[in-house]
Amino acid sequence: MKPKRSVPALMDVARRAGVGAATVSRVINGGQNVSARRLAAVQQAIEELGYHPNQAARSLKGARTKTIGLVVPSVADPFFSAAAEAIQEVARGHGTLLLLAVSENQSAREQEQVASLIQRRIDGLILAPSDGADFSMFKHAGFPVVCFDRPFPGQDIPVVLSDNYAGAKAATEHLVKAGRKRILCLSGDPQLFTSKRRVKGYRDVVRAAGLPYLAEVSVQDHESAVAALTPYLSGRSRIDAVFSIKNAITVSAYKILRDAGLEVPKMVAIAAYDDFELADTLDPPICVVRQPVVGIARRAAEMLFEALDRGQVQTKMVKMEVELIHRASCGGHSR
Amino acid sequence: MKPKRSVPALMDVARRAGVGAATVSRVINGGQNVSARRLAAVQQAIEELGYHPNQAARSLKGARTKTIGLVVPSVADPFFSAAAEAIQEVARGHGTLLLLAVSENQSAREQEQVASLIQRRIDGLILAPSDGADFSMFKHAGFPVVCFDRPFPGQDIPVVLSDNYAGAKAATEHLVKAGRKRILCLSGDPQLFTSKRRVKGYRDVVRAAGLPYLAEVSVQDHESAVAALTPYLSGRSRIDAVFSIKNAITVSAYKILRDAGLEVPKMVAIAAYDDFELADTLDPPICVVRQPVVGIARRAAEMLFEALDRGQVQTKMVKMEVELIHRASCGGHSR
DNA sequence: GTGAAAGCGCTAACAA
């Protein structure tokens, strides 16, 4: 009798322990209604065989897969990696694993990844949707979806996000109060929901204050940051403040100003969206709007599991407050 | 006839298209040997129903799950989140999804997570093992494993890592050449493989140079960094260089020295392991040993897929070279 | 080219 080559199945355990399949099933599901003798026998067989129940077979029977999906633009981004960590932690608390997918903010990729997740019959999905996210991909998907950081375009899907508009407003107002007159707004992809809200917050404030609306909204990397900023560094179009809306750009702006010899905050103030690890260590420390990343992610995950437990989600939108962290780069008084 | 409530199955498609199950199966697997007429009918039914094949059922039949596991100490850590991104990218190229698990460097958690992955019948596993990783958890697992960043303790599992010893040696030698006499080595968990190798590199150099071996190897956070460094900031035990071995500690050390009024590099030089985003932006820029994170992760993933394709892994260990990035904090000449 | 039917590993209903 040749032992079957592959991984042991429940029947192998049953045979080795000299019991029926159902008994093994009972044992691996809590061991209720099983005599001590057989329980021990089965446990020993499991141990000896290194048996692990096949989840695929279980979920075929209609059980939960104990797996949720997470789709983010990138895990390399500190915002989303912190979120991923928090979500995975909540999931772990529910005995659930995380299937990670990366969309790069491209709806085609997003769709492809979601299709892949649907095939795996995830119990639920947490998603930071791309701008062009298409709801039809969820047709007949059969699981709850919770968005975070951004809402699902044109769809009433539960979402947890922060108050981007208020945050940008607060930061801009702070600059205005500090006496800045020409505030340049720097942003990445102008299509991005978060960018749009933040730019709007900035705009409403400068408009109300009668200041010029100066925005460069398509800064992608250091090179384009140089290109975008240079015209504003001297002459009559010279600015006296920068409001950076995108994490990665902030540092570029800081370096460019410094390299151009423009003293911060004396000549040009800086305020930025998203706190970062060394914001308080740079010279001068950078004034930022801080989002409760972990709080947002955790809340989204909790909402998903509520939906899983209770059957339905009650809350449609949770908007978290952000915090303006006053630091010297604003040139403002801490009040 | 009530339409079944849940997600559509292959049979639903078959019935709607008026064909047999096998035909639908053929269509979703490439559509070979199917008449154009039925192919169209089936595709339409799939579209209308929003049908997605159930992977669980497929893998029950013995097919690959097209899913690999990734176990890291933390995804919030920039090193591991960059690695995760790279690995997910390679996986995507192979039509494979990533099941993400976090061990927090605790072998119990690691074991629990791996068990969970085994149940999901992953095709393979990429792992940054904890110090106490127990090989027995893979008993009968039936899939290839590749480690990265650290080898599996006492086990001959394929691994991709960087030359921690050489990197630490190079950094320390650089400090020695710059004339430093009292070099303090700061490290986190002394049990960690990478820490041990780096400390050894440091030690061998200071010993050979006849300099004192000064090490604080259990620095966890900013508070403990303060506690560890303070005794060395003044008096006769005063140091003239710090070699920080752990990412998170480096910035703490930098701040502590700065706050203590010890000029860098004039009074105290700094060299550190692992490059970080703002290392070149701080004042002074921090001299670091840079690991090819993405290269390491990608290579590990590629090795796993090679093992999956070819059946076996050939390489047992890949050691990547690191690079010493000269920056002003060392007080050295750039050569 | 096509469909019927067996079986992958498991759970749950039922019988004993």
Place this chain on the structure above:
DNA sequence: TTGTTAGCGCTTTCAC
């Protein structure tokens, strides 16, 4: 307390 058995959704012979 037990074991037997019928599927879960799919792929894969094997006839037609």
